[in-house]
Amino acid sequence: MEALSFKTQSFEGPLDLLLYLISKKKLSICDVSLAEISGQFFEYIKQMQEDDIELSSEFLVTASQLLYIKSKELLPKQEEDTKEESQEDLTKRLLEYKKYKEISQIIKEYQSNGDKYLDRPPEKIDIPFEALNLQIPISKLISAFYDVVHKSERKKMPKEESFKGIIGREKVSIRKMSKRVLEVLNGRKRVKFIDVFKDMDKPHMVATFLAVLELVKLQRILIFESNGQIFLSKCEKFQKIEEIKFEFE
Amino acid sequence: MDIKTIESAVEAILFASGEAVPLSFISNALEVDRQTLKKIINNMAQRYKEEKRGINILELEDSYQMVSSPLYYDYISRVLIPKRRQQLSSAALETLSIIAYNQPITKAKIEYIRGVDCTGSINKLLERNLIEEAGRLNTAGKPILYKTTLEFLKAFGLRSLNDLPPIDNPFLAADEEAT
Numbered sequence: 001m002e003a004l005s006f007k008t009q010s011f012e013g014p015l016d017l018l019l020y021l022i023s024k025k026k027l028s029i030c031d032v033s034l035a036e037i038s039g040q041f042f043e044y045i046k047q048m049q050e051d052d053i054e055l056s057s058e059f060l061v062t063a064s065q066l067l068y069i070k071s072k073e074l075l076p077k078q079e080e081d082t083k084e085e086s087q088e089d090l091t092k093r094l095l096e097y098k099k100y101k102e103i104s105q106i107i108k109e110y111q112s113n114g115d116k117y118l119d120r121p122p123e124k125i126d127i128p129f130e131a132l133n134l135q136i137p138i139s140k141l142i143s144a145f146y147d148v149v150h151k152s153e154r155k156k157m158p159k160e161e162s163f164k165g166i167i168g169r170e171k172v173s174i175r176k177m178s179k180r181v182l183e184v185l186n187g188r189k190r191v192k193f194i195d196v197f198k199d200m201d202k203p204h205m206v207a208t209f210l211a212v213l214e215l216v217k218l219q220r221i222l223i224f225e226s227n228g229q230i231f232l233s234k235c236e237k238f239q240k241i242e243e244i245k246f247e248f249e
Numbered sequence: 250m251d252i253k254t255i256e257s258a259v260e261a262i263l264f265a266s267g268e269a270v271p272l273s274f275i276s277n278a279l280e281v282d283r284q285t286l287k288k289i290i291n292n293m294a295q296r297y298k299e300e301k302r303g304i305n306i307l308e309l310e311d312s313y314q315m316v317s318s319p320l321y322y323d324y325i326s327r328v329l330i331p332k333r334r335q336q337l338s339s340a341a342l343e344t345l346s347i348i349a350y351n352q353p354i355t356k357a358k359i360e361y362i363r364g365v366d367c368t369g370s371i372n373k374l375l376e377r378n379l380i381e382e383a384g385r386l387n388t389a390g391k392p393i394l395y396k397t398t399l400e401f402l403k404a405f406g407l408r409s410l411n412d413l414p415p416i417d418n419p420f421l422a423a424d425e426e427a428t
Contacts, residue, residue, distance in 0.1 A: 096362050097343075099416060104339065104346040106414050111337070113406030116319030117307065122267040 177211040185234040193230035269312035344370040353383040353394035
C-alpha cells in the first residue's frame with residue numbers, strides 16, 4: 001500500500017516522515033498546519049472508491065500523535081517545574097525506601113534470635129465471676145456510660161433546624177396559604193386577623209399576608225375593623241381555591 | 250511480703266499467663282511498687298540466664314514474659330515438632346521496618362515510602378500479630394494507625410524499640426514539612 005503524501009507550506013511527503021522530523025526536532029510542529037493535513041486526508045478519502053481501514057487507522061494514529069505533540073507544545077510550560085519537583089521528591093523517596101530495604105535485611109537476621117524463644121498461650125482459669133476482682137473504678141464506668149450516651153446522640157438524625165442556612169428556605173406558596181386562610185374562615189363568622197398568623201414562621205407569615213391581600217382583592221374575603229380590632233370574614237359567594245385565578249401567577 | 254514470696258508469685262503469674270504481662274498488673278496484684286518489682290524481676294531474669302535454666306524471663310518494653318531458653322531449642326524441637334512458620338517475605342519485612350521506625354504510622358505513609366500497595370503485607374503482619382492498630386489519625390478519612398506489638402519485640406529478640414538498629418532520620422521527622 002502506498003503511503004499518502006501531504007503537502008503544506010513547510011512540508012511535503014508522507015505523514016511518517018513528518019512525525020520523524022518533528023521528533024528529531026528538525027521541524028517545529030508549530031509551523032505545520034494539522035488542519036491542512038487532515039483536510040487533505042479527507043480529500044483523499046473522498047476520492048477513494050472504497051474504504052481502506054488500514055490506511056485510515058494508520059493516519060489516525062500518526063495524526064493523533066502529531067496532535068498530542070502540538071497540543072503539548074502549545075500549553076504553558078508550567079508543567080515542567082512540577083515535574084522537576086516530583087523528580088526530586090521521587091529521589092528522596094527512593095533513598096528513604098532504600099534505607100528501610102537495607103534495615104529490613106538487618107532486622108531479618110534478628111528474627112533468628114527471637115524465633116527460638118517459645119511461649120505458650122495463657123492458662124485458662126475458671127473463676128466464678130464474683131470472685132474476679134475487677135479493678136475498675138466506678139468513675140471509669142460512668143465515663144464509659146457517658147461515652148455510650150454521647151455516641152448514640154451523635155448517631156441520631158440531626159434536627160431539622162441544624163440544616164438552616166445549608167439548605168434554602170422552604171418555599172411557601174401564596175396559593176397554599178390562601179387555601180389555608182379560607183379553611184380557617186370556613187364555617188366561622190369572623191376571625192381575628194392576628195389569629196390567622198398563629199404559630200407561623202416568617203416565610204409563612206409573609207405568604208399568608210400576601211394571600212389575605214389577594215383574597216381581599218379577588219373579593220373572596222372581607223376585611224373590617226370592629227372595636228379597634230381587625231377581623232376577616234368570608235364572602236358569600238364562595239369559590240374553590242383551585243378555580244381562583246391569581247394575578248401574580 | 251519477703252523477696253522470696255514475691256519472686257515465687259512473679260514466677261507463678263508469668264507461668265500461668267504465658268503471654269507477656271505488664272509490670273503494672275503484677276505490681277497491683279502483689280502490692281509492690283513498680284521500681285522495686287522491676288529490680289526484683291530483672292534480677293530473677295539475670296539469675297535464670299546465669300544458671301542456664303530451661304526457662305527465661307524476657308523483658309519486653311514494660312512487660313515480662315516467660316519463655317523457653319533458646320539454648321534448649323533443639324531439644325524442644327525433638328519433642329515438639331515446631332510449626333513450620335513461613336518466613337516473612339521481604340515486602341512484609343520492609344513494611345514492618347517502616348512501621349517499627351515510624352510508629353504510629355498510616356498505611357498511606359507506608360505506601361508512600363514503598364511506592365506500592367501494602368495491603369497484603371499489612372494484613373500478613375496483623376495476622377502474625379507483629380503489628381496492631383493504634384487508633385486513628387485525626388485527619389480526613391480518619392486513617393488507621395499501626396504500631397508494632399510486644400510479639401514483634403519477642404520475635405526479633407529485642408527488649409524494647411530502642412534496641413532497633415540505629416537509622417538516620419526516620420521518615421516522619423524529615424517528612425513533617427513535606428506534608
